[in-house]
Amino acid sequence: xxxxVKVGLLGLGTVGGGVYKVxxxxxxxxxxxxxxxxxxxxxxxxGLDKDLLTEDAKIIVTNPDVDxxxxxxxxxxxxxxxxxxxxxxxxxxxxxxxxxIAKRGEELFEIARANNVLLLFEAAVGGGIPxxxxxxxxxxxxxxxxxxxxxxxTTNYILTKMDQDNADYQVxxxxxxxxGYAEANPDGDVLGFDAAYKIAILxxxxxxxxxxxxxIYREGINELSPIEFKYANDFGYKIKLxxxxxxVNGKLDVRVHPMLVSTKQPLAHINNVxxxxxxxxxxxxxxxxxxxxxxxxxTASSVCADVLAIVSxxxxxxxxxxxxxxxxxxxxxxxxxxxxxxxxxxxxxxDDTPGVIGAIGNICSKFGINLNYIIQKDVSETGLATIVxxxxxxxxxxxxxxxxxxxxLSAIKEIHKVIRVMEL
Amino acid sequence: xxxxVKVGLLGLGTVGGGVYKVxxxxxxxxxxxxxxxxxxxxxxxxGLDKDLLTEDAKIIVTNPDVDxxxxxxxxxxxxxxxxxxxxxxxxxxxxxxxxxIAKRGEELFEIARANNVLLLFEAAVGGGIPxxxxxxxxxxxxxxxxxxxxxxxTTNYILTKMDQDNADYQVxxxxxxxxGYAEANPDGDVLGFDAAYKIAILxxxxxxxxxxxxxIYREGINELSPIEFKYANDFGYKIKLxxxxxxVNGKLDVRVHPMLVSTKQPLAHINNVxxxxxxxxxxxxxxxxxxxxxxxxxTASSVCADVLAIVSxxxxxxxxxxxxxxxxxxxxxxxxxxxxxxxxxxxxxxDDTPGVIGAIGNICSKFGINLNYIIQKDVSETGLATIVxxxxxxxxxxxxxxxxxxxxLSAIKEIHKVIRVMEL
Numbered sequence: 001x002x003x004x005v006k007v008g009l010l011g012l013g014t015v016g017g018g019v020y021k022v023x024x025x026x027x028x029x030x031x032x033x034x035x036x037x038x039x040x041x042x043x044x045x046x047g048l049d050k051d052l053l054t055e056d057a058k059i060i061v062t063n064p065d066v067d068x069x070x071x072x073x074x075x076x077x078x079x080x081x082x083x084x085x086x087x088x089x090x091x092x093x094x095x096x097x098x099x100x101i102a103k104r105g106e107e108l109f110e111i112a113r114a115n116n117v118l119l120l121f122e123a124a125v126g127g128g129i130p131x132x133x134x135x136x137x138x139x140x141x142x143x144x145x146x147x148x149x150x151x152x153x154t155t156n157y158i159l160t161k162m163d164q165d166n167a168d169y170q171v172x173x174x175x176x177x178x179x180g181y182a183e184a185n186p187d188g189d190v191l192g193f194d195a196a197y198k199i200a201i202l203x204x205x206x207x208x209x210x211x212x213x214x215x216i217y218r219e220g221i222n223e224l225s226p227i228e229f230k231y232a233n234d235f236g237y238k239i240k241l242x243x244x245x246x247x248v249n250g251k252l253d254v255r256v257h258p259m260l261v262s263t264k265q266p267l268a269h270i271n272n273v274x275x276x277x278x279x280x281x282x283x284x285x286x287x288x289x290x291x292x293x294x295x296x297x298x299t300a301s302s303v304c305a306d307v308l309a310i311v312s313x314x315x316x317x318x319x320x321x322x323x324x325x326x327x328x329x330x331x332x333x334x335x336x337x338x339x340x341x342x343x344x345x346x347x348x349x350x351d352d353t354p355g356v357i358g359a360i361g362n363i364c365s366k367f368g369i370n371l372n373y374i375i376q377k378d379v380s381e382t383g384l385a386t387i388v389x390x391x392x393x394x395x396x397x398x399x400x401x402x403x404x405x406x407x408x409l410s411a412i413k414e415i416h417k418v419i420r421v422m423e424l
Numbered sequence: 425x426x427x428x429v430k431v432g433l434l435g436l437g438t439v440g441g442g443v444y445k446v447x448x449x450x451x452x453x454x455x456x457x458x459x460x461x462x463x464x465x466x467x468x469x470x471g472l473d474k475d476l477l478t479e480d481a482k483i484i485v486t487n488p489d490v491d492x493x494x495x496x497x498x499x500x501x502x503x504x505x506x507x508x509x510x511x512x513x514x515x516x517x518x519x520x521x522x523x524x525i526a527k528r529g530e531e532l533f534e535i536a537r538a539n540n541v542l543l544l545f546e547a548a549v550g551g552g553i554p555x556x557x558x559x560x561x562x563x564x565x566x567x568x569x570x571x572x573x574x575x576x577x578t579t580n581y582i583l584t585k586m587d588q589d590n591a592d593y594q595v596x597x598x599x600x601x602x603x604g605y606a607e608a609n610p611d612g613d614v615l616g617f618d619a620a621y622k623i624a625i626l627x628x629x630x631x632x633x634x635x636x637x638x639x640i641y642r643e644g645i646n647e648l649s650p651i652e653f654k655y656a657n658d659f660g661y662k663i664k665l666x667x668x669x670x671x672v673n674g675k676l677d678v679r680v681h682p683m684l685v686s687t688k689q690p691l692a693h694i695n696n697v698x699x700x701x702x703x704x705x706x707x708x709x710x711x712x713x714x715x716x717x718x719x720x721x722x723t724a725s726s727v728c729a730d731v732l733a734i735v736s737x738x739x740x741x742x743x744x745x746x747x748x749x750x751x752x753x754x755x756x757x758x759x760x761x762x763x764x765x766x767x768x769x770x771x772x773x774x775d776d777t778p779g780v781i782g783a784i785g786n787i788c789s790k791f792g793i794n795l796n797y798i799i800q801k802d803v804s805e806t807g808l809a810t811i812v813x814x815x816x817x818x819x820x821x822x823x824x825x826x827x828x829x830x831x832x833l834s835a836i837k838e839i840h841k842v843i844r845v846m847e848l
Contacts, residue, residue: 022565022707122562128708130554130562136544137561138554140736141446141728266714267695276712283446283721284552288700288714290690297707304565309747312564323733414629 008060009034011072018300038172060398063088074122096123100120102197121308128298129291142281144206146246151198153273153293154189155241162272180278191220199243217337219257238268252332259422338397343421349413352385368401431482433458435496442724485510495519505634518730520547524623533750552722553715566705568630570670575622577697577717578613579665584695615644616680624668631754641761643681662692676756683846762821767845773837775807789825
């Protein structure tokens, strides 16, 4: 007979409720205590045993009978303290806390290592999508080259609606807030912080280095307008908020910003709140993992998978799941955005006069920028022409320099938002 | 210091060569012997130590110094014998052999269980895509409801080309053979045997039952013609060879046949030799795993992942990776194809006379079949009209009965190939 594994749950919000519902039916696991902020403010869960509730998380993380702590409080304050104490008390910890793992994961992994316990965090990235364990175990024989994905459901929902309805950002944001897909203060999502936490976590796994969160270049979706989606569609692209991490000769290129994704790529068809990660590695080549990036039950699926992985080995070895341990010593050198290499989509308003396209082409050529195409689109009733450029690969500072010079041409009225173009 | 784990490799063909190239650089693993059919017929691999080669696989699988056997011979004859002997000799086994696992996996799992060793087979399904381990570990807290996917690269390549070039099956098959994507005798792929092995393996994992390979309904791609692709495109679909397994009230619905997949679904955009599996489960909801379904290096990635998973635990526990063990006692009851429930796409040639559509509608209604649409398309110079029907969900035997009756209408000239329609 297997002994029941005793679990303490910290937090009973959306994810915590899902975890409780899934684990209470599992015969190998017993939830012995649930820490909540206020016992009188607990969500209604049918059949919830109120005797499990406590407002004192400390007694759970120090309880000698508890084997595994599940942390679904969120944030980097109390959650950090409780996880630290739990690890120091020899408990395995499972968390869904991306911000904490991104910002202070390495400290906590070190404490876990010193106490020979596991700190697992599958649910921190991609909600219900299996990502961390496949990367660490199923792709263990690989050298990772690039990760690129849609890792934030809120922004993908907004971008999908802006594309489908050709609607304004503010209108769609409001709708997303009403539907509960975006928070009252949406900055964490729409400015790219959430995706940046996630790509930092994945980059540290893929490239086995510490990532300083502040080094990650970040650009949100809040400056996109319907006209960009229209042009993107005309040229066979969708606009997605892409989190990217790639190895460039030993330095890392890690960033989050909108990108054009060709509709020939499955990633362009990942819509609404779905998340998807494209992994480029050797020898496997390219893998794409897709699914629900958030939500009560999908996130609970990943939290519970981590719990069950620990449960499966806890009674037979004191060195369980060695491939799932994290321990990076070196800190990554992150390439500044100006030195990254990209293709670019540029839209320019100009007088409809002869020679403009030639002049733009000459300036690009001078800066060593190849043009995949340069097209003059609509001429408006004001006589302004829209010129659309898709460049070949070039360093961002070359593009900026070229655009500065192009901006000095008398025929140029406005250079609009530049959007980088995804290559898969 | 970790002790090196000793590996014996059976087979040095395409996958074996890839495995050798990946593992020879791994410091934790030592390939001590490689069994080949004929030492003089071995492929050229730079730096291959010819002293490792032997024509006697038996001495490898009985060698007390060998910890892990990798079987990449293929087939169900010698491969079965060598794996059985290896397991009985207390060796862990990693295989890429889908036919063997589908047909005789349960016998071998039982021998593995009796000898407390692992038999892993990630590479048997989906080549380099992590599927088996994510299903068994990352989705361990889930109840699987449905698996549906593109699991054969050869047929997906052919279908992609038939769609893109509106080309004949025979023409594209020949091209695929010249490119090495299809074998000289393509039956294993194009008639759906390969996909059927794979879905049998996945169904046994998802639903924890033995699957009799003969019970799986199978229909190939060899009867599809360009006209079907044209109509599919007109109505917003692609045609894919889908391997399906779903639980229907405790019975299993497991089958392989062409289906229409809506272009709104990412699965419709999985092209060429790429494979993809859509997993529907509770609580995670829907996950999609995509990547290279075959090939030397992707398949080696999965074989080596299994090897490294064993290596990671081999020295610390004698009960390694308990979640990865397989042991099904009950045999699945498979629903006959006539009793399955589907939506259907039917194309009918009929005289362009009034009342035909009404008559068809009446017959469908009589058999309880809802029509999502019925459309009269082109009228040819011979005066024949093409009528296209998309039914609602109905049992296959009702559809067959209705089509029989429709076929008796005097205006009907021909009912063409019926294609089932995917619902995700």
